[in-house]
Amino acid sequence: MSAAATIKGSRQFDAACAILDRFGRNPTRLIPILQALQEEYRYLPGELLAYVATALGVPPARVYGVATFYAHFTLAPRGKYVIRLCDGTACHVKNSIPILEALRQRLGLTAERKTTPDLLFTVETVSCLGACGLAPVVVINDQVHGQVTPEHAVALVEEIIAREKPAAA
Amino acid sequence: MQNTVTSKPAVPVLTLNGRSVELGGERNLLELIRKAGIDLPTFCYHSELSVYGACRLCLVEIEGRGIQASCAVTPEAGLKVRTDTADLREIRRTNIELLLASHHQGCTTCGKSAACRLLELARRLGVDTVRFTARRPPAPLDLTSPALVRDPNKCVLCGDCVRFCHEIQGIGAIDFAHRGSAAAVVPAFNRGLGEVECVHCGQCARVCPTGAIMPRSEEEPVWKALQDPGKTVVAQIAPAVRVALGETLGLAPGEDTTGRLSAAMRRLGFAKVYDTAFTADLTVIEEAEEYLRRRAAGFAGPMFTSCCPAWVRYSELAASDLLPRLSSCRSPQQMFGALARDLLPKQLGVAPENLVVVSIMPCTAKKYEAGRAEFAHNGRRDLDAVLTTQELAHMIQGAGVRFSELVPEPLDMPFACTSGAGLLFGASGGVSEAVLRYAAAKLSGGAAPAANYGAADGTAARREVTVTVNEIRLRLGMVYGLREAQEILKEVRAGTCEYDLIEVMACPGGCVGGAGQPVPAGPETTARRACGLRHAAAAAPLHGAQDNPFITKLYQEHLGEPGGPRAHKLLHTKYQTRRRLGKSDGLPLIHGQDVGRVKVSVCLGTSCHLRGSQKVLRGLAKALEERGLAERVELTGAFCHERCDRGPAVTVNGQVFDHCTAELALAQVEAALAVATGA
Incomplete structure (x- = not known):
């Protein structure tokens, strides 16, 4: 394991403390605090939520409630690449489901298991991305891909794997 | 000259189902409608709680405004309100x-x-x-x-x-x-x-x-013991139970059912039925003596009562800094448990292992209390089971005993003789009243008349009473509801609290409002139960704990001096800080991979956090990185080492260090690394 990986948690904790300070440890800023923390950690670990509750003086059950209410927040680790497939009405009628099936098959994922064990990919569906003119739409992190086919989607994934694997090795 | 017309201002009215109804400052339309004699259905409305408006059952139709939840509408003059239209009935049914x-x-x-x-x-x-x-x-x-x-x-x-x-x-x-x-x-x-x-x-x-x-429910193990011919099952009944049990069995709230309760329990198979109010008398003496001892030793500021197990648990979880102020007295329930194990086998001629001790309590937290590790000896709990009032009523019904037809029977001596003060324990303010009665007699050398100080009267969540005896002023605070108690905790921490003794009960109205009592029960029912206890206390021939001859005898023959070594062993206990959340893996900060790596965790729980554990953790992480030790250490932020009164706590390879700073922690880690290297 590299030195950076060894002390990653320490960097993240420093960042988390800075985030709490940036919002003045104000319990009414819980949502922006959670947003910023999720950006740092890529998900919201339970231990981190417990710490946020402690630091803000809010019951842990309340923090858990807020974190589970919004679809934006995730309590399970997510991949470095989050693939959001639109399954809104327009994308659905334009065959979004075969894309989903192709992606899941390629990455060995299911409706319950959304993230690959190597934490490289997360595949999830969203109800509408507001880009119905490009249907069916796939968004990988911040990059939007329109009129996607199953083959196209899998090719995008292969490309990322090819780019990432040498770096990891 | 002006013409002045003096007439009473017209009372504002609104129209409810075509009839005129006067507004009387009700907080919401629902209260007004109920006052007007219509019981609108609700799930989510409780007068003690904030308005939520979620169940959509208290719906009304207001002319010009449509259908609204009446709990969330402020009454205004001139509103035309209907509660019974076809639409409303249909919506309620669908909901x-x-x-x-x-x-x-x-x-x-x-x-x-x-x-x-x-x-x-x-x-x-x-x-x-x-x-x-x-x-x-x-x-x-x-x-x-x-x-x-x-x-x-x-x-x-x-x-x-x-x-x-x-x-x-x-x-x-x-x-x-x-x-x-x-x-x-x-x-x-x-x-x-x-x-x-x-x-x-x-x-x-x-x-x-x-x-x-x-x-x-613990009914099944109790039935099993009752039906086992080899077992002798005895019970204690808490004061608040007797004034509420009848509600489930066709009687009014507040009616004292002690005699019939005793008769019913014998029919269920209990060998002896005792009164927890007896050990409440014992608690009064131990607690008052403890306070007077502390005061004589120069212990400044208030002492808290410890009868309410929910309050004790709250203190251990969230007010560890104030634990030294918590009376070391066990609750009356646990004092009874200790005495029962100590005295009853001999008195009843029963082998200790065949004696089954059951509590009848108005409370669910008592179930938790009876299971605390310090109240078990050689693997046997002092109290084998704790039944709530509800459970006992259910057992009486299950056995087919016609409660209202029973001829009352007395409780069993010697733990039946109780003062009025002991009975009052079941209502908010009762412990304070009992302590005052004892302290007044003690401080005046027995010269004070048997007065009622009124501490158990009143229904406000926070009250106080001040009594001066022989120029010694005693100021007692009484509170129920733990949020209200938290306000007092703030004052104690700020040093502005002038109470000598603070009585805390978690449930509204004290134990009479406990969660083990029959439901549904709102504030009026609780008040009637408290009134029933006050009446029972007023009718009791003994005024204060000091008047109880069986308590005096118990000290003489068995316990020695109040607060003495034997009394301490049987009647007092210790507290410890406890973690709020169950076990956790902690937040990983440094994942060193060396085989002999040192495992370090810094507590991030509330108490340690307030004492600056975040600074310790960051300082330590930074120092370890700078010294190039990251690979040799596994550092986590953990939740609660249960040493909240001594934080920040840092654990290095299983050994806990209190009052830690980053420098101290680093020194300990380096020492551990040196040992690892040396080995």
Whole structure:
């Protein structure tokens, strides 16, 4: 394991403390605090939520409630690449489901298991991305891909794997 | 000259179902409608709690405004309100039907069905079919709490428990999570109630309209013991039980049922029925003597009572800094347990292992208290089981005993003789009243007349009483509801609290309002029960604990001096800080990979956090990185080493260091590394 990986948690904790300070440890800023923390950690670990509750003086059950209410927040680790497939009405009628099936098959994922064990990919569906003119739409992190086919989607994934694997090795 | 017309200002009115109704400062339309004699149905409205407006049953039609939830409308003059239109009836029925659709309808086997609000309203509103079926697989029961059982399949999301826990107890152990059809009321991180900061007061169960949260029943083990010819089963009855039990068995709240209770329990097979009020007298003496000893030793500031197990647990979880102020006295329940184990085998001629001791309590937290490790010896608990008032009433019904027809029987001596003061323990202010009666007699050398100080009168959540005896001023604070108690804690910490003794009860109105008592019961019922106890106390021939000849005899023959070594062994206890959330893996900061790496964890719990553990953790992480030691260390931020009074706490390879700084922690880590290298 590299030195950076060894002390990653320490960097993240420093960042988390800075985030709490940036919002003045104000319990009414819980949502922006959670947003910023999720950006740092890529998900919201339970231990981190417990710490946020402690630091803000809010019951842990309340923090858990807020974190589970919004679809934006995730309590399970997510991949470095989050693939959001639109399954809104327009994308659905334009065959979004075969894309989903192709992606899941390629990455060995299911409706319950959304993230690959190597934490490289997360595949999830969203109800509408507001880009119905490009249907069916796939968004990988911040990059939007329109009129996607199953083959196209899998090719995008292969490309990322090819780019990432040498770096990891 | 001006003409002045003096007439009474017209009382503002509104129209309710075509009739004129006067406004009298009601907080919302629902209260006004109920005052006008119409019992609008609700799930989520409780006068003690904030208005939530979720159940959509108290709907009314207001001319010009349409259909609204009356609990959330402020009464205004001139409103034209109807409660009974065809639309309203239809909507209410549909709402109940929808609630039933997602509710586990096992009414015949549900412990709550006799008092279930959902079932009652479904009948009342004429819901005869449920057109929808449940779509979710059943969720497992939460059996982690020693006091309560949570059945998520019966929750109707009214939020009563959430608001009670947050608003009245100031804890927030349960809250809403997820949303839409997945919405649920759960403890933090979907853990069990027994794995979070729940204090087991059970008030969530008291306000729950369905059977989603219920006291955890111990009826079966008690039946088993009662039916075992080899066992001798004895019981103690808490003061608050006798004035509430009758509610389930056809009597009015507040009616003293002691005699019939005793008769009924003998019919169930209890060999002896004793009174917890007897050990309450003992508690008064021990607690008052403890206070006077502390005062003589120069201990400044208030001492807290320790009779309420929910309050004790709260102190251990969240007020560890004030634990030294908590009286070391066991509660009357546990004093009884200790005495029963010590005295009864000989007195009754029973082998110790065949003596079964049961408590009848108004409280769910007492179930938790009886299971605390310090109240067990050689693997046997002092108290084998704790039944709530509800459970005992259910057993009496189950045995077919016609309660109202029973001829009263006395309780069993010697633990039946009790003073009025001991009986008052069941109501808020009662412990204070009892302590004052004892202290007045003691400080005046027995010269003070047997006065009633009125500490147990009144229903406000926070009260106080000041009494001066022989120029010694005693100022006692009384509080119920843990949020209200938290306000006093702030004053104690700030040094502005002038009370000598502070009585804390978790439940509204004290133990009479406990969660083990019959439901439903609002503030009026609780007040009537308290009134019943005050009447029983007033009629008691003995005024204060000091007048109880059996207590005097017990000290002479068995316990020695109040507060002496034997009394201390049997009647006092110790407290410890406890973690709020169950076990956790901690937040990993440095993942060193060396084989002989040193494992370090810094506590990030509330108390250590307030003492600066974050600085310790960051400082330590930075120092380890700078010294190039990261690979040789595994550093985590952990939750609660249960040393909240000595934080920040840092654990290095299993050894805990209190009052730690980053420098001290680093020195310990380096020492551990040196040992590892040396080896």
